[in-house]
Amino acid sequence: MSDLKDILKLTLLEKKDVLIAIFFGFLAGIASVALMGSSGYLISKAALTSQMTTLVVMAACLKLFGFASALSRYGERLYSHRATFTMLSHLRVSFFERLSPLAPGIFSKYRSGDLLSRIVGDVESLQNFLLRVFYPPVVLGIVFLSAVFFTSFFSLGIAIVIFIGMLLTVVVVPALFASRKRRADGQVRAQRGNLAIEATEFLYGFRDLKIHQQLDAKEQQLNNDAVKYNEGQRKEGLEENLAQSINAFVALLVSFFVLGVGAYFVAAGELNGLYLAMLVMISIAAFENVAPMAAFPTYFEESRKAAVRLEEIVAEPTLSQGAGQMPSGPLDIRLEDASFQYPGENSLAVDGVSLRLKPGTKTAIVGPSGSGKSTLMQLLLNVFPLNQGQLSIGGKPVETLKQEAIWQEMNIVLQENHFFYGTIHSNLLIANPAVTDEQMIQVLTKVQLDILPLTMTVEEKGQNLSGGQKQRLAIARAMLRGKSLWLLDEPVSSVDSLTAQVIYQQMFQQNKGDLFVIISHDLAGLENMDQIVVMEKGRIVESGSYDELMEKKAYFYQLKAIENSVFS
Numbered sequence: 001m002s003d004l005k006d007i008l009k010l011t012l013l014e015k016k017d018v019l020i021a022i023f024f025g026f027l028a029g030i031a032s033v034a035l036m037g038s039s040g041y042l043i044s045k046a047a048l049t050s051q052m053t054t055l056v057v058m059a060a061c062l063k064l065f066g067f068a069s070a071l072s073r074y075g076e077r078l079y080s081h082r083a084t085f086t087m088l089s090h091l092r093v094s095f096f097e098r099l100s101p102l103a104p105g106i107f108s109k110y111r112s113g114d115l116l117s118r119i120v121g122d123v124e125s126l127q128n129f130l131l132r133v134f135y136p137p138v139v140l141g142i143v144f145l146s147a148v149f150f151t152s153f154f155s156l157g158i159a160i161v162i163f164i165g166m167l168l169t170v171v172v173v174p175a176l177f178a179s180r181k182r183r184a185d186g187q188v189r190a191q192r193g194n195l196a197i198e199a200t201e202f203l204y205g206f207r208d209l210k211i212h213q214q215l216d217a218k219e220q221q222l223n224n225d226a227v228k229y230n231e232g233q234r235k236e237g238l239e240e241n242l243a244q245s246i247n248a249f250v251a252l253l254v255s256f257f258v259l260g261v262g263a264y265f266v267a268a269g270e271l272n273g274l275y276l277a278m279l280v281m282i283s284i285a286a287f288e289n290v291a292p293m294a295a296f297p298t299y300f301e302e303s304r305k306a307a308v309r310l311e312e313i314v315a316e317p318t319l320s321q322g323a324g325q326m327p328s329g330p331l332d333i334r335l336e337d338a339s340f341q342y343p344g345e346n347s348l349a350v351d352g353v354s355l356r357l358k359p360g361t362k363t364a365i366v367g368p369s370g371s372g373k374s375t376l377m378q379l380l381l382n383v384f385p386l387n388q389g390q391l392s393i394g395g396k397p398v399e400t401l402k403q404e405a406i407w408q409e410m411n412i413v414l415q416e417n418h419f420f421y422g423t424i425h426s427n428l429l430i431a432n433p434a435v436t437d438e439q440m441i442q443v444l445t446k447v448q449l450d451i452l453p454l455t456m457t458v459e460e461k462g463q464n465l466s467g468g469q470k471q472r473l474a475i476a477r478a479m480l481r482g483k484s485l486w487l488l489d490e491p492v493s494s495v496d497s498l499t500a501q502v503i504y505q506q507m508f509q510q511n512k513g514d515l516f517v518i519i520s521h522d523l524a525g526l527e528n529m530d531q532i533v534v535m536e537k538g539r540i541v542e543s544g545s546y547d548e549l550m551e552k553k554a555y556f557y558q559l560k561a562i563e564n565s566v567f568s
């Protein structure tokens with residue numbers, strides 16, 4: 001139950017609705033017991049007496065109990081569902097609030113299909129928590145105890161039999177099945193997760209699978225996962241049927257027992273025969289309400305697993321962040337002796353790097369593929385925590401700053417940029433909601449993309465745009481933010497060099513006081529940079545201005561010579 005503690009807390013935020021639902025549930029249950037009990041009494045009374053007034057009063061009571069039962073059932077459904085859906089919305093909000101600071105690091109641990117299956121499927125599974133786990137035993141317990149209390153006035157023996165039957169059907173049998181289910185360690189949730197993972201991979205990789213003629217194999221794997229999931233569901237259904245049958249069997253047995261014990265007490269003169277039919281009917285009606293308990297073990301285990309799977313994601317350690325805002329005025333970035341190793345990797349991706357980036361300067365980070373340039377950029381963005389060293393922005397250590405406040409001051413272009421299904425306009429708007437159409441057209445002109453109308457449809461992941469157009473749209477987005485820290489990771493790698501130079505010139509000339517950090521594979525055009533940082537195997541092997549590095553005739557000089565010989 002401790003796994004469901006947080007879900008219970010969220011459910012009880014709607015205490016009023018939960019209490020009203022329990023009240024109506026009790027009324028509905030007790031009214032149906034009273035309906036059956038009074039009909040039993042009416043039958044006996046009609047057989048033994050011809051007193052019309054009693055019969056008329058009893059018949060009116062029957063109608064009243066029938067109405068009360070139906071109306072209360074409606075009230076119960078209304079309030080219990082309202083409480084459930086409000087709980088789900090609290091759950092989604094609180095889950096998202098805890099998940100959001102974990103991005104983007106979370107994507108290296110969980111595959112997107114798995115995350116989707118947990119965020120959608122597991123959250124939805126928890127809609128059964130109140131309706132089928134928490135609430136039925138509470139309501140049934142109260143209804144039974146009331147029935148036992150009422151019965152005890154007529155026959156203590158029958159009251160004890162009903163009480164034992166209640167313990168068996170509401171507590172013992174569901175608890176046995178719940179523990180059996182837990183021991184069996186049903187994998188249905190995990191199987192659903194696997195299916196979602198495979199299905200998203202299938203969709204993401206459809207084109208490549210087709211090109212490499214692997215569609216059939218992947219489809220087969222997907223089918224296998226679907227079969228496993230179906231099989232898991234089938235077994236779960238069988239288990240639920242078994243629990244239902246055993247519970248119904250115990251309930252019927254108890255009702256027969258009540259009849260037998262009652263008949264014995266009547267024969268022994270300890271119970272007035274007039275009440276026997278009423279007590280038997282009370283017992284049958286009370287045990288009829290027990291049916292939902294058959295589903296209890298399934299839903300209990302499902303809710304528990306869903307809660308565990310959700311908690312697993314958000315329990316990841318988050319980057320320690322403060323509440324501080326960024327200082328105003330020109331900002332510098334300082335990295336001191338920074339090292340970082342990806343979790344599970346053997347070597348450092350960034351090893352003892354120190355950097356001083358001043359406002360109004362342009363720094364290029366160059367180096368062979370895999371030398372740690374993008375990782376260094378992620379560290380400057382404060383996406384990953386440093387294993388060693390210190391990062392400060394505007395003179396403040398990043399741990400004291402709010403993560404959003406840091407990103408708010410940056411114009412960022414990454415190697416891969418996401419474009420949402422919509423229009424050019426809607427994709428530019430995410431950079432700055434206050435931006436006007438004229439400003440959008442201006443920046444599109446700066447990145448030489450003004451041939452695309454703002455109303456043009458952008459397909460999912462920008463697949464109707466060329467690689468270079470996507471990069472220029474990402475630069476346009478960064479320009480619209482209008483902040484003073486520019487962090488650009490290979491922003492023009494797919495753009496022809498002439499256009500790339502024009503875009504850079506625009507950017508530099510119009511934002512002279514800003515700080516630029518640009519990762520580039522291309523060693524051409526670096527003469528304009530104030531500082532060039534050359535990386536290899538996670539370390540800075542040399543740094544300086546273009547002229548200094550060329551004069552030094554060391555690493556950068558050799559890279560340049562190789563580039564010239566390749567392209568000459």
Ligand SMILES: Nc1ncnc2c1ncn2[C@@H]1O[C@H](COP(=O)(O)OP(=O)(O)OP(=O)(O)O)[C@@H](O)[C@H]1O
Binds near residue numbers: 349367371
């Ligand atoms: N998410 C990750 N998890 C584990 N290792 C990673 C991850 N991303 C990068 N690496 C490793 O870290 C090292 C540095 O990679 P990084 O992407 O920073 O290099 P890079 O210089 O930007 O390369 P490129 O120029 O090809 O983009 C590489 O050895 C890479 O395999």
